[in-house]
Amino acid sequence: xxxxxxxxxxxxxxxxxxxxxxxxxxxxxxxxxxxxxxxxxxxxxxxxxxxxxxxxxxxxxxxxxxxxxxxxxxxxxxxxxxxxxxxxxxxxxxxxxxxxxxxxxxxxxxxxxxxxxxxxxxxxxxxxxxxxxxxxxxxxxxxxxxxxxxxxxxxxxxxxxxxxxxxxxxxxxxxxxxxxxxxxxxxxxxxxxxxxxxxxxxxxxxxxxxxxxxxxxxxxxxxxxxxxxxxxxxxxxx
Numbered sequence: 001x002x003x004x005x006x007x008x009x010x011x012x013x014x015x016x017x018x019x020x021x022x023x024x025x026x027x028x029x030x031x032x033x034x035x036x037x038x039x040x041x042x043x044x045x046x047x048x049x050x051x052x053x054x055x056x057x058x059x060x061x062x063x064x065x066x067x068x069x070x071x072x073x074x075x076x077x078x079x080x081x082x083x084x085x086x087x088x089x090x091x092x093x094x095x096x097x098x099x100x101x102x103x104x105x106x107x108x109x110x111x112x113x114x115x116x117x118x119x120x121x122x123x124x125x126x127x128x129x130x131x132x133x134x135x136x137x138x139x140x141x142x143x144x145x146x147x148x149x150x151x152x153x154x155x156x157x158x159x160x161x162x163x164x165x166x167x168x169x170x171x172x173x174x175x176x177x178x179x180x181x182x183x184x185x186x187x188x189x190x191x192x193x194x195x196x197x198x199x200x201x202x203x204x205x206x207x208x209x210x211x212x213x214x215x216x217x218x219x220x221x222x223x224x225x226x227x228x229x230x231x232x233x234x235x236x237x238x
Contacts, residue, residue, distance in 0.1 A: 023110040026124040027231035028088065028177045032224065033159065035077050035184040036060055041191040044162045047224045049232040051172065053159035060186060070157035079143060082182040086112070087149055088120070090127050093174040095149040096134035097123045102181060103223055109230050115147040120179075127177040181227070183220055191221070 030050050037056040044052040057069040058077075066074045076082050087098040099114040106112070110121030126132045137151030154173070158166050173180065185191070228236040 023121055023124065023230055024233050026121070026128045028124060028128050028179045029173075030227055030231060031172055031178055031180045032227075033180055033182050035066060035073065035082065035182060037187050038160075038162055039185045039187050039189060039191065041189070042185065046238075047228050047236050049228055049234055050224060052162050053167075053169070053172065054162070055157075055159055064184075070155065072155045072157065075143065077182075077184070080148075083184055085182050086120075087180045088114075088123055088127060089173045089178045089180065090133045091131065091174070091176050092133050092136075093153045093170055094134040094136050095152055095154075096127055098147065098149050103219060107226055109226060115150070124177075181223070183223070185220055
């Protein structure tokens with residue numbers, strides 16, 4: 001490889017490291033909220049800086065829609081595609097910004113654009129580093145708007161920890177700026193099986209099923225790995 005190409009790679013790598021190092025200095029508390037019950041093959045201990053919580057009373061229906069409690073989250077999931085959504089709450093539990101496509105190809109979490117066209121890193125500077133708080137709205141929330149959560153607290157509901165302990169969601173996000181990332185993975189998907197490289201013993205429907213599991217598991221674990229790496233300088237890879 002030519003010297004100039006090596007230098008270019010080194011510069012790009014150093015640049016990315018600098019960005020991630022900067023965002024780690026303004027890392028919020030990170031809560032990863034699973035819609036539905038816990039997948040038994042997901043090892044949350046692999047991601048020690050992320051707080052995992054679940055809503056097991058939400059039941060998966062046909063076409064990946066949900067029903068049950070909390071009804072508010074079921075409505076959000078069904079209407080707003082929460083698997084692509086992140087929300088930043090201030091220390092008082094008020095949502096100050098939100099965005100979509102956290103699972104997109106761009107791995108730089110700080111550069112994710114929020115609904116106000118500003119990037120997440122700038123919001124973290126305001127609400128994590130400077131400790132600013134948002135203004136709670138007195139108007140009724142309108143889910144038809146793209147920024148429907150901004151200025152509002154989440155309605156009260158219970159979530160469970162991976163060990164099954166039940167807690168109020170508000171108790172998790174109040175007290176410090178918190179980034180909430182939504183995800184969903186069916187409890188019948190074997191993440192470990194899907195990530196295996198050797199598929200030689202499978203064929204037909206079994207092969208396709210494993211391919212789907214692999215894509216789903218890999219996409220989600222990549223998000224968790226990126227959150228750990230960029231916010232907490234922690235290598236969560238297998």
